[in-house]
Amino acid sequence: MNREDFPMLEEDIIYLDNGATSLKPKCVIDKTVEYYSKYSANAHRGDYDISYKVDQEYEGTREKVAEFLNADSEEIVFTSGATDSLNMIATGFFAPLIEAGDEILITTSEHASNVLPWFRLQNEKGAIVKYIPLDSNYHVTLDNVKKMVTPNTKIIAIAEITNVIGDVRPIKEICKFAHENNIFVVVDGAQSVPHKKVDVKDLDCDFLAFSAHKMYGPTGLGILYGKKELLENLNPINLGGGMNESFDSPSEILLKDIPTRLEAGTPNIASVIAFGSAIDYLNKIGMDKINERELYLRKYLIDKLIKIPYIDIINLEADSGIVSFNVEGIFSQDVAFYLNKYKVCVRAGNHCAKILKNATKVTNSLRVSLAFYNTESEIDTLVELLSNKDKIVKEML
Amino acid sequence: MDPEIKREIIMEHYQNPLHRHHVDDKSYDMVNTANSSCIDNLNIYIKYDGDVIKDIAFEGEACAISISSTSIMIENLIGKTREEALNIIDNFENMINEKEYSEDVLGNAVVYSDIYKQNSRKSCAFLPYRGLREALTKKDNGKS
Incomplete structure (x- = not known):
């Protein structure tokens, strides 16, 4: 929603790194x-x-x-x-x-x-x-x-x-x-x-x-x-x-x-x-409406990601727009590079939370962080790109 | 080199990297090399025999480009003198920065000749070379 307010969204990108910084209206x-x-x-x-x-x-x-x-x-x-x-x-x-x-x-x-x-x-x-x-x-x-x-x-x-x-x-x-x-x-x-x-x-x-x-x-x-x-x-x-x-x-x-x-x-x-x-x-817009929209988008993403057998979701339960996961057997950064080829911006790494690995036993991950201006169709594109592991391996270099 | 062959060499060295193991031997020098902008982080172990690099091994976590580049670099550098090794590192650096370089000293490392097209990947490919240069220069200064 409200996509027309954001000039950056006229660019040919799918921006899913809002936890790092958000776009500006x-x-x-x-x-x-x-x-x-x-x-x-x-x-x-x-x-x-x-x-x-x-x-x-x-x-x-x-x-x-x-x-x-x-x-x-x-x-x-x-x-x-x-x-x-x-x-x-x-x-x-x-x-x-x-x-x-x-x-x-x-x-x-x-x-x-x-x-x-x-x-x-x-x-x-x-x-x-x-x-x-x-x-x-x-x-x-x-x-x-x-x-x-x-x-x-x-x-x-x-x-x-x-x-x-x-x-x-x-x-x-x-x-x-x-x-x-x-x-x-x-x-x-x-x-x-x-x-x-x-x-x-x-x-x-x-x-x-x-x-x-x-x-x-x-x-x-x-x-x-x-x-x-x-x-x-x-x-x-x-x-x-x-x-x-x-x-x-x-x-x-x-x-x-x-x-x-x-x-x-x-x-x-x-x-x-x-x-x-x-x-x-x-x-x-209203903060409650923003929160509701982002939680809806999270559920929409999780419901699809969970069906991909080789994707490990780290934070299945969370009331925010943050979804962290890994593609089994592929270094998170390589997946991020692959997604970048399709103009999908996600973050890979330890996300500055360098002692979290002590609890999760996961040293790095991919992170999607949603904002209210993200859409179902952007999520569909992400999920489609992640749905073919051979394609990821083939194109990650 | 055909892009598909380049790809195969990179994938082979990523999936089955050479000399990737822990070293617990005091006769090896160790250098850590990490990319500040990402999470690539490798320890590289080097053993000298006089002026010659007798053995290199590595361990750590990094992306496909860094891992494969390290494996290929090690394959190429074992048996070289320090001077030859530094020359290879210079040539590799020139190659990924689109400067003049001598292809014949690089061996399989020429598979990264197109890496300049992906700016964010250049530092991944160069990561092991940066670490090794640090180790070799240190050795020159008699610090290690």
Whole structure:
């Protein structure tokens, strides 16, 4: 649905790598061009009309994001991406707080960006990273979280939806349990915020990180949501222009309030402004409708894939548009090259989830990640290409 | 060379690669070679006899192009001197980058002469050569 909104879909490709990045609707592209051609000034100046316009648009996006997540606008920080957001949370908020022996719970299916910042706290602060066990479907259950919590647990850092398994974690229940035990919850929303309704007040998570480019917005922009009282205590990693109120000497530095304090330097203005249009666009379609469409497409794909005897589906059960699988006996990358010859774009590899192999015993796979603009006929083409193993072997070189 | 014959040679070396096994022998040097843009990841083991490459073996996970290219490279390089080996690596690199190269030193590796047509596959074909060059140059510097 809504295919006519996406100029990239006029190209001769079948794009099934939306988990890596999504395509951009024309309104987002137009908004980027509008900024560069109509009011290309810096933000936070406001001394002349076009700069005032920039501020209005820039802060307008912050309000739109806040409303989209049911947060307050001062709880929304613009970053360079989900990775940047997660690093700011780990280094700016938790590093000063964490003590040797404190435990951080993650899972083996997390993306590198939600693993390495926590490994750093282990290496530099003596914290201990532990893994919540995954069930037989590689899902996270509240019971397994409970089993891993000790009096030393300080942080639970998990994706709401993971990028290979695509399972939806019970974040709301985990937050409730965690908060009863004085544990902070950090949510990596990179794969969930673009595909389902996320309400931070309802979830009651402490922090949420995600990227604009995976949700039909521009590249180079991420969001860090944090509860206001927590953001107040997040040390800015970058100091510089735009985030200080005044300074005279090293002992006399006055910083601005959140969230501006956490956005040093000239921000990614064009992307922030264009992201406002992406949010408007998503709201117009409706997140529930998007989610419903993507789950329908997933089922449509699974029902066909499952009939191919030499295809091993890794995540048969998952309430998202992510399907990971392998063609028996053929290296995933070779299958991806074969599909590329027919202009089908899928991802092969470990998908940055490099410790997931400990649980699945599969070191690499093909991943199809669907978006609402994908069609039954695109899936039919994919399945038809995968339905002839001899053809794959013959044409994979 | 006929494209169908090229294909057959590549497939044969992919499905039945030569010298693919683990080496647990301290007299071998080991080098890891991996493509950052994908998941090809190989360990290559090399044993020298003075200046001559006496044996090479490899293990690891990679695509059909990388595996076959490694097998073909090993077949060609065993018995060569370091200098000859480095010359073969240079010529292979020139070939996949559409520069001038000497076909007669490459042996079966000429099956990749058209690989430049698939940009993303060039690094797969070159992967073992990159690793071996690193190992040979290290040896030259007396580091290993």
